[in-house]
Amino acid sequence: MFKQIVFTITFLVFTICSDHIYAQKKYESESRLKEKYVPSTALDFINALTVERKVKWYLEEGLYRKSIEAKFTMNNRKHSIEFDTLGNLEDIEIRIKWGELNRTLRDSIGFYLGQDCAKYKIKRIQIQYSGDPSILLPKIKTGESTEYYTTRYEIVVKCRSKNDVNLSEYLFSDSGQKITVSQIVFKNSSHLEY
């Protein structure tokens, strides 16, 4: 009897938690932000990178939080640097190609995607760095750093399951373990269709 209760509770907790993981929705509204409204800490970080191309600033509003994002191209790669509303660095994302990931990482990511989707297509891959700004600054400028920072991979995937097709954003660790997955919510377009 006790075993049955434990099993039932475990099953329910597992079901609720896993449902919660897969029911996560990612909704972001992005609007341009004038440079004069960007916190000085964030501006200082970007200025220290000495970006030659134009830097575009955005205010991102998600379901539960706001952030400030700088987007620009440097060394022929698209960069996206996210700060909180006070200007503290959150992470740095750089667009890369699937072929640039090592074989082990590709296999691991492919394994998880294959589990979730009957068929999938990778739409965008970004390598994501987070850590102390003083460590990440030389990393971004020179590509090298001897000190510790966190590396993750953010991957946007078109995922087709048995009854649905959606766009999902996955976050993988540097060893290819799945950390989070959230379904990207699109704005309604009925006023464009009818």
Add this chain to the structure above:
Amino acid sequence: MALCLSLSCSCIVVAQSTFQFGALPSINLNYKLRNNWSANLKIESRQLLQSGTFKGVIEKDYDYVLTDYALIMAKKIGLNARLSGGYLFRHREGQVIHRLIQQYTITQRLPSLRLTHRVVTDQTFSANDDTEYRLRYRLATEVPFNGQSADPKEFYFKINNEYLNSLQSAAYDLEIRLVPLLGYAATEKQKLEFGMDYRVNSFLDENARHSFWICLNWFIDM
């Protein structure tokens, strides 16, 4: 778009071209169902305020023209694509008109705007006329005043350009529509649009007929 504008301009100079001017308010209810299905109910009424020829007599009498009731069932078949089918019931001067509609839409999400391509085939039946078959293509875009898409309490600009090929009793006609609209996203689920629906037809082999309808569209997502 360029073709449309050049045709419109060249047609306007023809003295015998006729025109209609009026109002075209509509309510559009979109209801999300299970398994990627959705239902769309549209009620649209047409009211004539002026008509005549550009360089001739102009009538300024108010005239109720028609009301359309359309129900379309749509199934999401791709990430941004939908296949739909529906039925339109038109009540016009005591006459009842039926229309069957088949529709495919796909929306492209570009960095600063959304583009929706719509291909429609429809068949119109009435007691007094032969069946009319139409093949339509419409390109619609929404350009938000700020950011990538219109958020609540924000304005946006929307423009539709549609080409309608019609075949009835072996007679072919082409109608071109250009609809610029100013939109306001009142909430996440309600949008209001105001603008002009310009239509030109019959310009291929006779005097062009121009229609100018003031639009007031109310979109509600449920």
